[in-house]
Amino acid sequence: MRHVDSFEIQPPSSATSGVPRSVWARARRRVSRWHRPYILVLLFLDFAAAALGSWIAISLFDQAASGFYDVKEDPAFFHTVAYLLLPLGWVLILWSNRAYDRRYLGLGPDEFKRVIRASVTVAASVSFLAFATVTQLSRYTVGTALVGTTLLILIGRMFARLVLHSMRRRSGYAAHRMVLVGTLPETLEVYNTVTRHPSAGLIPVAIALTDGYSAARGIETPVPVYAGHDVLTLVREVGGDTIAVCGSASAEPGELRRLAWQLEGSGVDLVVAPQLTDIAGPRVHIRPIEGLPLLHVEEPTLSGPALLMKNLMDRVGAGLGLLLLAPLFAAIAIAIRISDPGPVFFRQKRVGHEGHTFRVWKFRTMYVDAEERLAGLVDQNESDGMLFKIKEDPRVFPVGRFLRATSLDELPQLINVLLGEMSLVGPRPLPADDGDFLGDVRRRLLVRPGMTGLWQVSGRSDLSWDEAVRLDLYYVDNWSLAYDLSILWRTVGVVLARKGAY
Numbered sequence: 001m002r003h004v005d006s007f008e009i010q011p012p013s014s015a016t017s018g019v020p021r022s023v024w025a026r027a028r029r030r031v032s033r034w035h036r037p038y039i040l041v042l043l044f045l046d047f048a049a050a051a052l053g054s055w056i057a058i059s060l061f062d063q064a065a066s067g068f069y070d071v072k073e074d075p076a077f078f079h080t081v082a083y084l085l086l087p088l089g090w091v092l093i094l095w096s097n098r099a100y101d102r103r104y105l106g107l108g109p110d111e112f113k114r115v116i117r118a119s120v121t122v123a124a125s126v127s128f129l130a131f132a133t134v135t136q137l138s139r140y141t142v143g144t145a146l147v148g149t150t151l152l153i154l155i156g157r158m159f160a161r162l163v164l165h166s167m168r169r170r171s172g173y174a175a176h177r178m179v180l181v182g183t184l185p186e187t188l189e190v191y192n193t194v195t196r197h198p199s200a201g202l203i204p205v206a207i208a209l210t211d212g213y214s215a216a217r218g219i220e221t222p223v224p225v226y227a228g229h230d231v232l233t234l235v236r237e238v239g240g241d242t243i244a245v246c247g248s249a250s251a252e253p254g255e256l257r258r259l260a261w262q263l264e265g266s267g268v269d270l271v272v273a274p275q276l277t278d279i280a281g282p283r284v285h286i287r288p289i290e291g292l293p294l295l296h297v298e299e300p301t302l303s304g305p306a307l308l309m310k311n312l313m314d315r316v317g318a319g320l321g322l323l324l325l326a327p328l329f330a331a332i333a334i335a336i337r338i339s340d341p342g343p344v345f346f347r348q349k350r351v352g353h354e355g356h357t358f359r360v361w362k363f364r365t366m367y368v369d370a371e372e373r374l375a376g377l378v379d380q381n382e383s384d385g386m387l388f389k390i391k392e393d394p395r396v397f398p399v400g401r402f403l404r405a406t407s408l409d410e411l412p413q414l415i416n417v418l419l420g421e422m423s424l425v426g427p428r429p430l431p432a433d434d435g436d437f438l439g440d441v442r443r444r445l446l447v448r449p450g451m452t453g454l455w456q457v458s459g460r461s462d463l464s465w466d467e468a469v470r471l472d473l474y475y476v477d478n479w480s481l482a483y484d485l486s487i488l489w490r491t492v493g494v495v496l497a498r499k500g501a502y
Contacts, residue, residue, distance in 0.1 A: 034174035035102035050087035053149030165199035186247030318417035361412035365400025426450025427472035
């Protein structure tokens, strides 16, 4: 941590518009270009996926030759269409749908949404061409090729993203060096948010204050703080490639627009972090009125067709999960009974949707006298909220410790999901000691608690109570089916890594 008053205060420099070109020439050389080789890799993977999708479809169906041309008459032309022209068409349509735009790569669901959108365009284009040229297509072959290629492209991009995230976490490669501009509280809030997920590839390297040096004197900061510095010059000095304007600094009349003008051709990115904390992108829309861009915040989706689909996905997923995991359940039950005679399951009262209480199903991981021994361990609680947590809890027997570390103890909650008491994804289910939650915490009761959620993929038991509540509220306000699938996917990695589980 650094003290703000350890840095020399520089007098304000001349007008930013007078920054010499040599300054920007040096800055341009420092701008991150990680996306260029990454996009080349994606181009190769997508082309290969399209060619492989065509080969799989042709191999599966004998009538594949009736696709665009009769193979027996001109196999070279058919293979050119299947393995060259069609993959090139996929790449061009992906490009037109901005699936290679660096702003959507490596983070969030937008990249995958654009791949799905491109696949629909390819299907429509193939149908139009077949109609226009009166070509008899094999529906099975074309359908298999389209679906197979889409899945292969998505799998390839998921793999590429995993490699990118791994490189960012281990070496900081492919990351953006950010200079945060704003008041100290605003910039520190943005700092805490972007550094919480190293896989995002955002590394703050400096803070440029807009509210004066005296407001931050003596406060410890994780990165150097500068006051009175010209922002553009500061970016060059610290080797940054991104300027993040935080909170109220983005509301200065004309300043943001002038800063954007000054950055033209510099290779430095400009991002804005407005004071809309914990509101996801899909709920924020820009509504321009006479040149004034207004940010319109939509209401959270807490009902409607999407919620019905979520409930259907929960019931189907839970039913299939219970059937497939029945042998594993039997093995765990035997291990528990051998370790400590007593019940296999632990039933605890929890609060659920709209405050209704239910009893959660879990495999028992503690000795049968755990509740009696709790009073003597209260002073060792490592959690700052409603939950009682100890990393080395003496009440947990060895097999139970393994079940907790691997999250296998939570699998019986599929029963609660099947009964409609819980969801596959949702807020953390909390004990219903008095059945009451005050203040903002009550908002988490608007949806069903989940077997997994943002709290599990963001740290689990390592989170503070305030941070866990913040993540739960964020989920309630911003959930979607795509977000649920993303959390389920991230849960697999978190469980395998055994992070924050005890």
